[in-house]
Amino acid sequence: MQSSRPTSQSSGHRSGQPSAHPPGQPSERPSGSDVLIIGGGIVGLVTAWRAAQRGLRTAVADPLPGGGAAQVAAGMLAAVTELHYGEQTLLGLNLASVQRYPDFVTELEEASGRGTGYRACGTLAVALDADDRAQLRELHVLQQGSGLTSDWLTGRECRRLEPMLAPGVRGGLRVEGDHQIDPRRLSAALLTACERAGVVFHRAWADRLSVVRGRAAGAVLAGGRQVHADQVVLAGGSRSGGLAGVPAEVLPPVRPVKGQILRLTMPPGRPPFLSRTVRAVVRGSQIYLVPRENGELVVGATTEELGWDTTVTAGGVYGLLRDAHELVPGITELPLTETRAGLRPGSPDNAPLLGPTALPGLHLATGHHRNGVLLAPVTGEVMATVLTTGELPEVARSFTPLRFPTATGHLPTGPATAGPAASVRQEQPV
Ligand code: GLY
Numbered sequence: 001m002q003s004s005r006p007t008s009q010s011s012g013h014r015s016g017q018p019s020a021h022p023p024g025q026p027s028e029r030p031s032g033s034d035v036l037i038i039g040g041g042i043v044g045l046v047t048a049w050r051a052a053q054r055g056l057r058t059a060v061a062d063p064l065p066g067g068g069a070a071q072v073a074a075g076m077l078a079a080v081t082e083l084h085y086g087e088q089t090l091l092g093l094n095l096a097s098v099q100r101y102p103d104f105v106t107e108l109e110e111a112s113g114r115g116t117g118y119r120a121c122g123t124l125a126v127a128l129d130a131d132d133r134a135q136l137r138e139l140h141v142l143q144q145g146s147g148l149t150s151d152w153l154t155g156r157e158c159r160r161l162e163p164m165l166a167p168g169v170r171g172g173l174r175v176e177g178d179h180q181i182d183p184r185r186l187s188a189a190l191l192t193a194c195e196r197a198g199v200v201f202h203r204a205w206a207d208r209l210s211v212v213r214g215r216a217a218g219a220v221l222a223g224g225r226q227v228h229a230d231q232v233v234l235a236g237g238s239r240s241g242g243l244a245g246v247p248a249e250v251l252p253p254v255r256p257v258k259g260q261i262l263r264l265t266m267p268p269g270r271p272p273f274l275s276r277t278v279r280a281v282v283r284g285s286q287i288y289l290v291p292r293e294n295g296e297l298v299v300g301a302t303t304e305e306l307g308w309d310t311t312v313t314a315g316g317v318y319g320l321l322r323d324a325h326e327l328v329p330g331i332t333e334l335p336l337t338e339t340r341a342g343l344r345p346g347s348p349d350n351a352p353l354l355g356p357t358a359l360p361g362l363h364l365a366t367g368h369h370r371n372g373v374l375l376a377p378v379t380g381e382v383m384a385t386v387l388t389t390g391e392l393p394e395v396a397r398s399f400t401p402l403r404f405p406t407a408t409g410h411l412p413t414g415p416a417t418a419g420p421a422a423s424v425r426q427e428q429p430v
Pocket of ligand 1: 074076259300301344369370371
């Protein structure tokens with residue numbers, strides 16, 4: 001279905017031609033805007049906030065902005081501890097975002113009047129047996145070869161830093177630059193900042209991209225309402241690969257990658273079990289524990305290729321608790337306050353797709369996989385530049401969607417069927 005005549009045909013706004021609309025003022029055209037962002041997760045919200053700050057009349061389509069993966073994610077900002085072989089290009093973008101984080105948080109907290117739970121606490125990656133230790137050593141070599149700073153510690157040194165760690169911890173890596181943020185508080189702050197910057201929220205799914213005369217021109221929302229925009233950003237997380245109306249050759253090759261995660265809570269008045277984020281390899285499986293200042297201890301996460309399934313399973317919870325217990329035996333006395341599963345937007349190279357597509361007027365900000373929270377500051381900045389200049393900044397050139405020229409057939413078509421998980425825990429080095 002094609003849209004009716006879009007505002008772009010009459011307003012003359014095009015990529016590279018920002019409107020003169022002052023930031024902080026709601027759009028005077030409620031059904032039309034300079035930019036429509038499809039998806040109000042952290043990536044969509046940060047893009048909207050930055051676009052509105054640059055004077056673009058900005059709208060977001062999402063039934064529950066600030067929901068989705070942001071409500072599940074642990075919020076590790078672990079560019080160094082989560083380095084993987086073959087992902088050195090992504091490392092550059094991750095580090096660019098890490099660098100921006102402190103100023104980004106200061107600006108956002110001021111703009112929204114809300115805290116984000118950002119903690120510059122560092123991360124400790126530990127190993128429990130000889131094989132796990134060898135994996136961690138490999139990671140150390142990779143980090144050193146990539147010019148990154150991390151310190152190798154003995155088991156005793158690890159326990160001196162984190163006394164609740166099990167006596168069996170055989171060694172570890174201290175990474176002073178890997179921090180954490182609370183994604184729930186981050187998305188709430190972004191939502192408020194967007195509202196204060198004049199972003200309009202359409203609280204509905206976008207059912208279909210509107211294309212008029214070969215150009216993205218807005219979307220048809222659930223219920224049939226048409227919203228017009230001169231430019232559209234598809235930031236729908238794991239759902240980005242399935243939006244109707246997007247030409248097949250432009251659809252992002254993004255698939256859902258399930259993650260199960262737990263939350264334990266320290267009883268009030270008790271000192272925290274851990275002072276910093278702890279990652280571990282436990283018999284080849286990875287686990288992380290993220291302690292928040294409010295006493296929450298987040299334990300994650302499974303990595304499962306099961307399509308759209310978001311069932312929390314006994315096996316998933318058991319595996320996480322078993323490994324967390326082996327690492328920090330005392331956790332079993334804590335109340336288990338939440339179990340959740342979410343969907344990461346995976347891409348073929350684990351890196352995001354940012355910027356213009358082959359369809360004029362349509363941009364992507366998706367495929368952030370394990371790094372959506374980490375990449376929020378740089379994504380917002382890059383997308384605002386794309387929307388106002390039409391150019392992808394140097395820092396993001398390698399992440400152009402055009403690196404996947406013909407992306408089709410990448411999405412699971414329906415709910416996951418019963419059967420064994422394709423993979424339940426990561427087997428790569430931490
Ligand atoms: N970045 C952590 C995860 O995706 O589980």
